[in-house]
Amino acid sequence: MRIEDIMAWAEAKMRWSDESPLECGFRYFHGLRVADIARMLAESRSEEYDQQTLFLGAFLHDVGKAGYRGPDHGPRGAEMICREAMHMIAEKQREGICNAVANHYMRPRSSWLRGREVPELRYETLLVQDADILDHFGVVALWTAIRWSVQEGRNQLETIDRYYGDAAWLEEASQSLNFAESREELAKRIALQETIYDSWRREQAGIMGAKLVTGDE
Numbered sequence: 001m002r003i004e005d006i007m008a009w010a011e012a013k014m015r016w017s018d019e020s021p022l023e024c025g026f027r028y029f030h031g032l033r034v035a036d037i038a039r040m041l042a043e044s045r046s047e048e049y050d051q052q053t054l055f056l057g058a059f060l061h062d063v064g065k066a067g068y069r070g071p072d073h074g075p076r077g078a079e080m081i082c083r084e085a086m087h088m089i090a091e092k093q094r095e096g097i098c099n100a101v102a103n104h105y106m107r108p109r110s111s112w113l114r115g116r117e118v119p120e121l122r123y124e125t126l127l128v129q130d131a132d133i134l135d136h137f138g139v140v141a142l143w144t145a146i147r148w149s150v151q152e153g154r155n156q157l158e159t160i161d162r163y164y165g166d167a168a169w170l171e172e173a174s175q176s177l178n179f180a181e182s183r184e185e186l187a188k189r190i191a192l193q194e195t196i197y198d199s200w201r202r203e204q205a206g207i208m209g210a211k212l213v214t215g216d217e
């Protein structure tokens, strides 16, 4: 396994040729964050997993979005890895990494997949799926909300209205998670971001005094 070479290959695809308005080199840093979250989730559970498969499956899961926007970026990413990076990956990890990349949004519990055929998913893939959802919540959600709003011309109040308490989206995200540990982390992240949105809304309404609002207020 030539991990430095794979990192350099992925950096060229996901950091330097990524035009996302969300963050400079968004796919690259999102990949690293998802890899960290996936590892922490795996460590909080007792099932066996392969560390390298999990790291690279998570880190590379969105590599198919390099210079491309499409719903099939999972299989596209797996094809890119097959074509350009397979020689850098140890044989025993190849299938698992491609399984995670190709299927990272084929979430068995999502409403989108209900009634459709679910592909064969490895344990590492299920961890990557949950970590990918979790990296869209918490403080990172505020960052991306602000970045999108700048891009789309929303002011602060419009940003709060657009992103705060989107019940359908929160419900779908929670239901789509594979593990109880992920749902627990999601609940903490949502509570944190909603607390900040509440304080933000108070400021916008001219209410004096910063105040952290708890859920039962």
Ligand SMILES: [Fe+2]
Residues within 6 Å of the ligand: 061, 062, 073, 104, 105
């Ligand atoms: Fe993706």
Ligand SMILES: [Fe+2]
Residues within 6 Å of the ligand: 030, 061, 062, 132
């Ligand atoms: Fe992602």
